[in-house]
Amino acid sequence: MAFEFLANKLAAARQANQFRQIIPTVGGNQCRLIVGDRALINFSANDYLGLATDPQVIAAANKASAKYGVGSGGSPLVTGHSSLHQDLQTMLCEVTGLESAMLFSSGFAANSGILATMLGKNDLLLQDKLNHASLMEAGINSPATMKRFKHNEMTHLARHLADGKDYQNRLLVSEGVFSMDGDCGDLTSLRQIADKHNAWLMVDDAHGFGVNGQGQGSCAALGVKPDILMATFGKAIGTSGAFVAGSKEVTEYLTNYCRHYIYSTALPISVVAATIKSIELSGEAWRSEKLNERIAYFKQQASKLGLNLMPSNSAIQPLIIGQSDKAIAVSEQLKSAGYWVGAIRPPTVAKGSARLRITLSANHRLTDIDNLLIALARAVEQDGVIT
Numbered sequence: 027m028a029f030e031f032l033a034n035k036l037a038a039a040r041q042a043n044q045f046r047q048i049i050p051t052v053g054g055n056q057c058r059l060i061v062g063d064r065a066l067i068n069f070s071a072n073d074y075l076g077l078a079t080d081p082q083v084i085a086a087a088n089k090a091s092a093k094y095g096v097g098s099g100g101s102p103l104v105t106g107h108s109s110l111h112q113d114l115q116t117m118l119c120e121v122t123g124l125e126s127a128m129l130f131s132s133g134f135a136a137n138s139g140i141l142a143t144m145l146g147k148n149d150l151l152l153q154d155k156l157n158h159a160s161l162m163e164a165g166i167n168s169p170a171t172m173k174r175f176k177h178n179e180m181t182h183l184a185r186h187l188a189d190g191k192d193y194q195n196r197l198l199v200s201e202g203v204f205s206m207d208g209d210c211g212d213l214t215s216l217r218q219i220a221d222k223h224n225a226w227l228m229v230d231d232a233h234g235f236g237v238n239g240q241g242q243g244s245c246a247a248l249g250v251k252p253d254i255l256m257a258t259f260g261k262a263i264g265t266s267g268a269f270v271a272g273s274k275e276v277t278e279y280l281t282n283y284c285r286h287y288i289y290s291t292a293l294p295i296s297v298v299a300a301t302i303k304s305i306e307l308s309g310e311a312w313r314s315e316k317l318n319e320r321i322a323y324f325k326q327q328a329s330k331l332g333l334n335l336m337p338s339n340s341a342i343q344p345l346i347i348g349q350s351d352k353a354i355a356v357s358e359q360l361k362s363a364g365y366w367v368g369a370i371r372p373p374t375v376a377k378g379s380a381r382l383r384i385t386l387s388a389n390h391r392l393t394d395i396d397n398l399l400i401a402l403a404r405a406v407e408q409d410g411v412i413t
């Protein structure tokens with residue numbers, strides 16, 4: 027029978043408690059989510075500053091849609107790149123301090139495009155073991171040799187670089203803030219090692235841009251200049267899409283050779299207008315300060331309740347549960363108590379490290395955090411989970 031593996035693989039996913047399903051929400055992605063007929067407090071979104079529903083951001087999107095229409099109408103090299111797209115690129119250069127920037131329709135497309143276009147078969151790609159699936163997928167599909175170094179372990183990375191000295195070009199890739207663990211990449215050491223070995227450094231700052239370094243991102247916060255910076259607008263910026271920044275040579279090369287860019291419709295103008303407003307707002311210090319207060323409060327209260335969090339100072343605060351079925355059980359119990367916290371399971375994370383990925387927003391009330399933690403401590407105890 028043709029494509030028999032579909033049914034077999036789906037059955038295997040169900041059996042291993044790894045089956046995934048889409049659950050529609052109603053009424054927008056904000057701190058209070060409506061799912062079916064229930065209101066749940068949302069501790070799963072990446073909208074760390076609450077900008078996805080900010081009235082000024084919404085107004086910017088509406089105004090641009092009314093003036094220019096909804097879709098961009100073409101790929102960037104045809105008719106899709108408007109003067110607003112250009113303004114956003116200029117703004118991104120100012121914010122990141124890098125020479126040139128270009129827009130992509132998603133972070134997944136940007137990562138796929140960069141690694142497919144920048145690397146050849148004589149090149150070496152070295153990725154942190156915990157890099158996002160989009161980077162891993164892109165690396166597997168690229169013609170280069172890909173190796174993974176242990177998470178943030180510079181001696182392991184240096185060994186790979188020494189062994190790989192005969193490759194023509196070497197590219198190191200790390201995240202600024204790791205999406206499933208919430209800790210930060212050691213960007214300062216990565217820059218030093220890259221320079222020592224005549225390699226390039228690429229940073230995916232999907233979860234740092236908009237929140238770290240007063241909105242300028244993880245690299246700017248540390249004074250590290252990456253050769254290639256990729257960040258998305260779908261997290262703290264609260265819109266959608268992504269950008270790549272670096273030298274003019276890098277963006278000109280991608281504009282000419284990156285098929286993910288050339289043959290894909292440019293971002294909708296409403297999204298571009300919203301993104302410009304949102305980046306402006308993310309630079310207001312009080313927003314990330316408010317988020318940081320909530321992060322500190324969450325960690326302090328969790329520790330009082332004996333919940334063993336991972337060493338993260340970001341808005342991503344994972345609680346390792348271990349087995350997938352237990353992670354699902356705790357997540358379901360939280361849902362019954364009125365909280366939306368997703369259970370992240372293999373293959374997204376390593377086997378045996380299924381977790382609750384709790385994310386915080388500047389818009390959470392402190393009482394939301396208190397009540398979540400009480401419900402969490404109760405669920406963990408009832409399910410016999412040792413955190």
Ligand SMILES: Cc1ncc(COP(=O)(O)O)c(C=O)c1O
Nearest residue numbers: 132133134158160205232258260
């Ligand atoms: C680290 C990282 N890189 C890239 C992406 C992909 O970005 P996008 O959602 O814009 O495709 C994500 C999204 O989850 C991410 O967490």
